[in-house]
Amino acid sequence: MSKKVRWGVIGAGGIADRRTIPGMMKAGNAELIAVMEIDMKFAEDLKEKYSAKWAYDNVDDLLKNPDIDAVYIASPVEFHYDQAIKAARAKKHILLEKPMALTTELGKEIMAECESNGVKLAVGLMMRFGAYHQRMKEMIKDGALGQIVSARAQLTCWYPDMPDNWRQDPARGGGGALMDMGIHCIDILEYIIGSNISKLVAFTDTKTFKYKADDSSAVLFEMENGCTGFVDNNFNIPDAAAQSFLEVYGTKGSFIAKGTISQVDGGEVLAYLSDDELDYDAAQDRVDVEAVKIDVEFGDMYTRQIESFGRSILEDEPVLVPGDVGLRVQRLCELAYESSDTKKIIDV
Numbered sequence: 001m002s003k004k005v006r007w008g009v010i011g012a013g014g015i016a017d018r019r020t021i022p023g024m025m026k027a028g029n030a031e032l033i034a035v036m037e038i039d040m041k042f043a044e045d046l047k048e049k050y051s052a053k054w055a056y057d058n059v060d061d062l063l064k065n066p067d068i069d070a071v072y073i074a075s076p077v078e079f080h081y082d083q084a085i086k087a088a089r090a091k092k093h094i095l096l097e098k099p100m101a102l103t104t105e106l107g108k109e110i111m112a113e114c115e116s117n118g119v120k121l122a123v124g125l126m127m128r129f130g131a132y133h134q135r136m137k138e139m140i141k142d143g144a145l146g147q148i149v150s151a152r153a154q155l156t157c158w159y160p161d162m163p164d165n166w167r168q169d170p171a172r173g174g175g176g177a178l179m180d181m182g183i184h185c186i187d188i189l190e191y192i193i194g195s196n197i198s199k200l201v202a203f204t205d206t207k208t209f210k211y212k213a214d215d216s217s218a219v220l221f222e223m224e225n226g227c228t229g230f231v232d233n234n235f236n237i238p239d240a241a242a243q244s245f246l247e248v249y250g251t252k253g254s255f256i257a258k259g260t261i262s263q264v265d266g267g268e269v270l271a272y273l274s275d276d277e278l279d280y281d282a283a284q285d286r287v288d289v290e291a292v293k294i295d296v297e298f299g300d301m302y303t304r305q306i307e308s309f310g311r312s313i314l315e316d317e318p319v320l321v322p323g324d325v326g327l328r329v330q331r332l333c334e335l336a337y338e339s340s341d342t343k344k345i346i347d348v
Contacts, residue, residue, distance in 0.1 A: 007069070077099055095306075
């Protein structure tokens with residue numbers, strides 16, 4: 001294999017065109033050589049835009065190309081299973097967008113096929129590569145917030161009715177606001193805090209629009225370390241109305257993050273640090289604690305994602321976001337839907 005991973009992109013429009021391919025172009029160990037879209041004219045346009053060598057309008061022809069080492073699959077979720085199975089059998093390493101497939105059972109089959117063919121599999125939970133998220137995880141691990149007792153993550157957008165939109169049909173996308181955006185919120189909280197969700201209850205509904213997928217979701221959970229938390233996701237809140245808050249509270253302080261749960265490596269994190277040995281204050285006077293602005297070096301989380309998986313392929317480093325992580329957070333979303341349907345608390 002060359003010193004760079006030679007990539008083919010399946011489903012090269014959408015998020016691939018907006019974020020992942022531009023990030024790939026900046027990766028030192030990656031080379032984009034092929035793009036695939038079902039519209040050949042669109043595929044050719046993307047080929048020219050990114051100076052790729054080949055354009056395809058079907059997966060089979062792309063996978064026959066011996067010069068491709070790995071594929072990034074960013075097609076609608078309904079196609080993930082067939083495309084990933086074919087890629088594994090063609091011995092191509094796979095970066096697979098979330099959710100991995102329409103169900104976790106299908107995702108398990110993808111993992112098994114990759115393992116039997118000696119193919120590495122990573123899942124596109126790119127927010128783990130955000131500079132602030134990595135710094136917050138590091139500080140929590142070092143004890144900066146003490147015992148973590150509460151957390152919240154929010155991600156919303158305005159997503160009105162659109163004809164034939166796969167994200168608005170659970171049969172094609174696996175879910176709605178929860179599966180599309182909540183999966184990131186759940187994952188980033190487990191990642192930052194370093195503990196898994198053990199129990200949850202959820203409320204999902206379609207309150208504003210006419211499509212079948214949920215446009216509103218709220219998940220209340222408990223983690224193995226005792227932390228309780230809340231994840232809220234909506235397709236019916238205007239983009240300008242929500243700040244994508246991420247909050248983590250502990251016995252020594254808190255992180256209040258705004259705008260870090262995003263497709264762009266940015267936002268702001270303020271730390272309010274105190275002391276878990278303070279005496280009880282019967283008057284409940286709030287001691288003025290000056291916020292500490294956490295500084296990080298921003299970059300491109302998609303570039304970091306591509307370079308990380310590239311090192312896994314070229315240097316056999318551990319895959320940082322492997323298939324079992326993708327399956328876990330997708331399963332938590334499935335259990336949240338079950339909780340909403342049955343009106344029961346679910347033990348994970």
